[in-house]
Amino acid sequence: MPSRTDLRPAAQTARRALRLSALAFSALLWALPASAFDTRARAAYILDQTTDTVLLAKNADEAIPPASMSKLMTLYVAFEALRDGRLTLDERLPVSQHAMSYGGSTMFLDTTDRVKVEDLLQGIIVLSGNDACAVIAEALSPDGTEAGFARYMTQRAKQLGMTQSTFANSNGWPAPGHLMSVHDLAILAQHIINDFPQYYPLFSETRFNFDGRAPSNTQNRNPLLSLGIGADGLKTGHTEEAGYGLVGSAKQGDRRVIFVVSGLPSKEARADEAEAIVNWSFRQFAKKTLVHDGTPVAQAKVWMGREPTVDLVPEGDLTLLLPAMSSDDVQAEVVYTGPVHAPITKGQKLADLVFTPEGMGEIRRPLVAANDVPTGGFLVRVQTAVKVLFGRVINGPEGAM
Known part of the structure; x- marks a missing residue:
């Protein structure tokens, strides 16, 4: 049986595009460029x-x-x-x-x-x-x-x-x-x-x-x-x-x-x-609190954890600057290197919420784990090993997770 190190997936940069309503998540694609x-x-x-x-x-x-x-x-x-x-x-x-x-x-x-x-x-x-x-x-x-x-x-x-x-x-x-x-x-x-x-x-x-x-x-x-x-x-x-x-x-x-x-x-x-x-x-600009502390923005996949995913939340209230004539809908992207290895501690920085306003530089705000995710027990490790090995049999060595 392969060693545990052999079973670990290659870390990949995961990107998830979001389109969010300004009522729930007023982020910052400015209507007015710089x-x-x-x-x-x-x-x-x-x-x-x-x-x-x-x-x-x-x-x-x-x-x-x-x-x-x-x-x-x-x-x-x-x-x-x-x-x-x-x-x-x-x-x-x-x-x-x-x-x-x-x-x-x-x-x-x-x-x-x-x-x-x-x-x-x-x-x-x-x-x-x-x-x-x-x-x-x-x-x-x-x-x-x-x-x-x-x-x-x-x-x-x-x-x-x-x-x-x-x-x-x-x-x-x-x-x-x-x-x-x-x-x-x-x-x-x-x-x-x-x-x-x-x-x-x-x-x-x-x-x-x-x-x-x-x-x-x-x-x-x-x-x-x-x-x-x-x-x-x-x-x-x-x-x-x-x-x-x-x-x-x-x-x-x-x-x-x-x-x-x-x-x-x-x-x-x-x-x-x-x-x-x-x-x-x-x-021409106003400061607004866009996402409150503890509000999930996205989820990250967890490797060898008791839970398969962890919620990503802003580090405190997310306060950004909006133009006076900003649109109601905005686009953002959650970027993290995953899957994230357990154990995970509540408040641990795991991802970035990325905005690229027109005419301005990229703006990043950290996202952290909403809760602890302990390492999974024996059954989780066995199930994960079976999934990885099964994937390698079907897809070959390069196809594992």
Whole structure:
């Protein structure tokens, strides 16, 4: 008699197409494709953070000059240092000749200054201070130089999943090889919001006047903060090569949207585009609970189990984002590698529920076992062996299950 290993079927990817009523299972084949928002930006990425739904992606993974938007990476590393006790908010840092030499947007620091970390952070966020970034960089760099800090930024970015980011400096000053994608910038914004909620309110500050210097340079350049549309961050950017860009976020009700645009021709175009994105994201989509926790969606075949199948259910309530004009019927596909070998534990991930909305990327949500399925007893094993052997006799060795 063949060994038990010989009797096991080859694992196969099982796919089951579903057509479901929106009343019972409102899933997400959008009536409006992502191209319904025709952005003028060279690159753009819009994410509904609450449901982890990408609403738009245009040249999202292209590595392009990020200008001052890359200051968000310097801020993230500084926040980590504060969390770990390597910096304190009231600590005063010296200003080097190198930091003082930066032009563009600055805090007008000089080498006689010793500046509190809290002021430097506000100077970076509100005033986009190139000099403030360099001060932070030199304080945290492994070798005390801004170049060394940039190498660390690049390494840390990769660890955070930012695969298209390479830094040559701390502030986005034009330099060969200083590049990020808008997708990476959105990932970074998510990390700042999720990992450091205690510092995130700094991004909604509209003014900062450091030591009475340059009273005409005290206003946050983020054009959305004063519009009353829930905007609360994050960072603008502009160079001649990069054009005008913005990493933005807005929260309305229990939804948060994060977006990145780059390559716009003017400040006015950036402001108009950003406001249009926020309005489109919140007005054209609505969050709905589509399948409640414990509701079976499909079944998976079980190998050598006390039961021949197991119900597949969502992992908690399945909440997705629907467009305002979505259809009532949707298509989805359950994908799993089966049959699934017993024993199976309730809550064990067994499958994915896959949607492919028109004009958007594939969206997957996990399906888990609704209940335990123990390994079958002696009789189950004998019956399974007979079925397998009978199938091999009829179909040959290649025809077994």
